[in-house]
Amino acid sequence: MQISYNWLKQFIKLEITPEETAEILTNLGLEVEGINAYESLKGGLKGVVVGHVLTCEQHPNADKLRIAKVDLGNGEPHVQIVCGAPNVAAGQKVPVATIGTVLYDKEGNEFVIKKGKIRGEESFGMICAEDELGIGESHDGIMVLDEKLKPGTPAADIFEIYTDTVFEIGLTPNRADAMSHLGVARDLRAGLIQNKPNNSYSELITPSVSKFNVDKRTLRYDIVIEDSKLAPRYAGVTISGIEVKPSPAWLQNTLKAIGITPKNNIVDATNYVLHELGQPLHAFDAARIKGNKIIVKNAEAGTKFITLDGVERILHEDDIVICDENQPLCLAGVLGGLHSGVNEHTSAIFLESAYFNPVSIRKTAKRHGISTDASFRFERGIDPNITNYALKHAAILIADIANGEITSDITDIYAKKIEDFSVFLNYNNVNKILGENIPNETIKKILVSLDIKITNITDKGLGLSIPAYRVDVQREIDVVEEILRVYGFNNIKIGSKINATIAYGSKTDDHKVQNIVANQLVSQGFYEAMSNSLTSTAYSEFISEQNRNQQVAILNPLSQDLSVMRQSLLFGGLEAIAYNINRKNSDLKLFEFGKTYAKPLSGYEEYKHLALFVTGNTSTVNWNVATTSTDFFLFKGYVDAILLRLGLKNVATKPNESEQFSESISYYLGDRLVVSFGSVKKSILKHFDIKQEVFYADFNWSTILNVVSSKIKFTELSKYPIVKRDLALLIKNEVSFADIYKTVKLADKNLILDISLFDVYQGDKLPEGTKSYAISMKLQDKDKTLTDAEIDKVMQKVQKQLQSEVGAELR
Numbered sequence: 001m002q003i004s005y006n007w008l009k010q011f012i013k014l015e016i017t018p019e020e021t022a023e024i025l026t027n028l029g030l031e032v033e034g035i036n037a038y039e040s041l042k043g044g045l046k047g048v049v050v051g052h053v054l055t056c057e058q059h060p061n062a063d064k065l066r067i068a069k070v071d072l073g074n075g076e077p078h079v080q081i082v083c084g085a086p087n088v089a090a091g092q093k094v095p096v097a098t099i100g101t102v103l104y105d106k107e108g109n110e111f112v113i114k115k116g117k118i119r120g121e122e123s124f125g126m127i128c129a130e131d132e133l134g135i136g137e138s139h140d141g142i143m144v145l146d147e148k149l150k151p152g153t154p155a156a157d158i159f160e161i162y163t164d165t166v167f168e169i170g171l172t173p174n175r176a177d178a179m180s181h182l183g184v185a186r187d188l189r190a191g192l193i194q195n196k197p198n199n200s201y202s203e204l205i206t207p208s209v210s211k212f213n214v215d216k217r218t219l220r221y222d223i224v225i226e227d228s229k230l231a232p233r234y235a236g237v238t239i240s241g242i243e244v245k246p247s248p249a250w251l252q253n254t255l256k257a258i259g260i261t262p263k264n265n266i267v268d269a270t271n272y273v274l275h276e277l278g279q280p281l282h283a284f285d286a287a288r289i290k291g292n293k294i295i296v297k298n299a300e301a302g303t304k305f306i307t308l309d310g311v312e313r314i315l316h317e318d319d320i321v322i323c324d325e326n327q328p329l330c331l332a333g334v335l336g337g338l339h340s341g342v343n344e345h346t347s348a349i350f351l352e353s354a355y356f357n358p359v360s361i362r363k364t365a366k367r368h369g370i371s372t373d374a375s376f377r378f379e380r381g382i383d384p385n386i387t388n389y390a391l392k393h394a395a396i397l398i399a400d401i402a403n404g405e406i407t408s409d410i411t412d413i414y415a416k417k418i419e420d421f422s423v424f425l426n427y428n429n430v431n432k433i434l435g436e437n438i439p440n441e442t443i444k445k446i447l448v449s450l451d452i453k454i455t456n457i458t459d460k461g462l463g464l465s466i467p468a469y470r471v472d473v474q475r476e477i478d479v480v481e482e483i484l485r486v487y488g489f490n491n492i493k494i495g496s497k498i499n500a501t502i503a504y505g506s507k508t509d510d511h512k513v514q515n516i517v518a519n520q521l522v523s524q525g526f527y528e529a530m531s532n533s534l535t536s537t538a539y540s541e542f543i544s545e546q547n548r549n550q551q552v553a554i555l556n557p558l559s560q561d562l563s564v565m566r567q568s569l570l571f572g573g574l575e576a577i578a579y580n581i582n583r584k585n586s587d588l589k590l591f592e593f594g595k596t597y598a599k600p601l602s603g604y605e606e607y608k609h610l611a612l613f614v615t616g617n618t619s620t621v622n623w624n625v626a627t628t629s630t631d632f633f634l635f636k637g638y639v640d641a642i643l644l645r646l647g648l649k650n651v652a653t654k655p656n657e658s659e660q661f662s663e664s665i666s667y668y669l670g671d672r673l674v675v676s677f678g679s680v681k682k683s684i685l686k687h688f689d690i691k692q693e694v695f696y697a698d699f700n701w702s703t704i705l706n707v708v709s710s711k712i713k714f715t716e717l718s719k720y721p722i723v724k725r726d727l728a729l730l731i732k733n734e735v736s737f738a739d740i741y742k743t744v745k746l747a748d749k750n751l752i753l754d755i756s757l758f759d760v761y762q763g764d765k766l767p768e769g770t771k772s773y774a775i776s777m778k779l780q781d782k783d784k785t786l787t788d789a790e791i792d793k794v795m796q797k798v799q800k801q802l803q804s805e806v807g808a809e810l811r
Contacts, residue, residue: 002258003184004038005165007276011185011205016196018165024191029485030178031170038257040162040249041134042108047101048133048155050145051125053092054078061119068127070096073152082123087141093149094142095133097126104134135159162253174472176380180278182206190449190486202449207276209392215405219286221350226297228415230320231332233355233387234296235412237395238286240348242266242404251401266342266349269398271373278382279353279390280374283398284322284329286348288340291325294350299328306338307331307370319364320356333361333378334370348407351398353391355384355418363556383469384418420453421466421474428460433480436492446486452479510608510705513646514593517610520645524638526589526612531572533595534562539571542684544659550598565597569611570660570680570696577615578688586692587616593701608701612638612677615694632663632679635695639677642699643667646708648674660684660696669707675699722753723779723786725795727802728811733762733771735806740775743805747798751786753778772811 005018014021022032051070059065059082066088069078081096088094097103101113113126130136130143133155149158169184177183185204192201219238225231246252247268255262255271262268270281299305299315305328306312313331315321320332329340333356342349362379365371388410395406425447431437444454447464452473456463466473473482484492518528537560540548547567557563566572569592580588590613595606614630621627643651651667656676658664664678677697685694729740737757744755759774766772779786779794802808 003167007181033170034168038164045155050149050153051096052151056090071151082118085142093145095128164257193449212392218407220408224295231296233414237410238408239404240407242402273394282352284350285346289324295323307335334375381471423464426461529590529592535566536561573613574688610699612697718782729808747801
């Protein structure tokens, strides 16, 4: 949101710089994200001054050029300027761009005035035409100024260049009250009273409506509200005899400064009041209103209506519309109708000011995909008590700049007044929450500066009446937050003593386990991803019919791409992969902790998951390293490493049949699924335009948390040495290493720590149907050093076991 410094000064007598203003606003929670200078004319004509042409002679080397001697009023010798304009003459007062001046062409490209030679004659500036200065279109010749002007007068003073400083405020959704210059000024006043005590800051100067007067009562409409819950307040007035034309310069400049493009004096006036007071207004061409009524009601379902943007929309039965006796004129609070708006032929208007139900306006705006300045404010909640005041202010302004007359009394229908919020504030709660004892008088001062009325005072606290426009302040804790932001977060001292509470429990800490796994994955080169819990119904074709029937649909989705809750982390991960691949980053390892959602017969449910994604090459392309693609077994290693780190060793492997995998397996603990992983189906990858293989693992995190122990298990390191022995075995082809491992372990479970396979050989030098395995064994006694005799005894037992169980022979 853009806020004008000049506009704020109309509400408060500011005696501080824009930079100081920005700092106070940021400390108040209205974060200033940028400060921009605005000039009604780019460059502000800096360096352009009035020059007096003393002499003008023909250029000796060019028929169409002249050499002028110009007095720039700076007390220095007369400046020589070569000029090609046919109308330049001695005695004229002209605009001169001096050396170093920056001017801009029609496209906004800058050019700098430099000292130069033109056909052999030196020139120290430029006498300018209208288009060269950007203040007109004429290029027939140089501008000739009023001869009464003094040489050296800045051109900016003559042409009244409008300058301003504009704050770019990052407004949070809860601050509906600050969506106007009045709202920001209210906050700024409170901050100034607290931080820069000055009597001039205590008064908020608001526009006067004392000049509002009905000139004659010749055009009036009856207003009918069919449902006061949808339109709690609606007011209108007519203005006749208007001339639709461009707005005066001051109004155009004020709007341009905050990024609003002027259209005509009527529309500009409504935009001005909108951004000044936060009250949306709408002007109807009176000639387009049939009958003598303005009716506010729900639309008839299926009604076709063309809005101001030229789009034909099918109205919903919950949409609020403004109608005449025959047809809709406006989509209330959102956008006007194409055929009822103001145009150059309009001579009379009906001006509307209203308070509509915020929820209804938000649903209509989202339903039709429309976002306007009006809907932005209505759907967040505006001030219901400013409706009449804003209407008077706008009527006075329009009558003034459009030469119109107010031709009706204001009709203001307000069936049930929206009351202010009542809150009791306990002093002890304020100090407890803030961690600092703020004097009671300071609390009162802050509340009064925020227009919060104190209705009751007791020893324990204050009874408060919160203005209805503060829709975000309805509880005691909200009031405490208001006190804190005005008092200043930076003014709360940090105590020397910090108290902390540590909770112990037997249940596994989810966050702790997540950190263990995340740290391991990051050390393996993975990056954490975070995708949206809302996803598109287009992915429904890739899930089972049962899951489709259990989808959780959003009743009022932001868009079709975010219309259901996700049932898998797969599609968000593939979106991230596709995004990266399209930007030449194709070697990816990602993980995400997240939840999925479903709606079975038992009701809404959510499930925790950990997803892994790996695609592309295992290493970056390099001249001395062979490039290899990620394969299933490498990915399986990442999955196994997670289970090993969590102490889940005894998992059972089962084949997995899923609509998402082409090749996959699953790990189970008993009948509980731990993880499914494999290669994503090509049909799914094609939907995301991914042409490389992607491996995906889906961990059932809820199951993992239930089976992972929070107890720390450890074994003391033995101080006795490990002995290593190798065996080369000749075995039949059908014998696996798993068979050998089990056999060797059975020989002596206590002393044999580990068995590994380090060489495999098959060839014509071996008997047919056989192969050679070389295994390595580690032996250790935890209580003593093994002797050679003890080692030999174990090895003999191993050999006998291998020979008898698997038919192995020593080579």
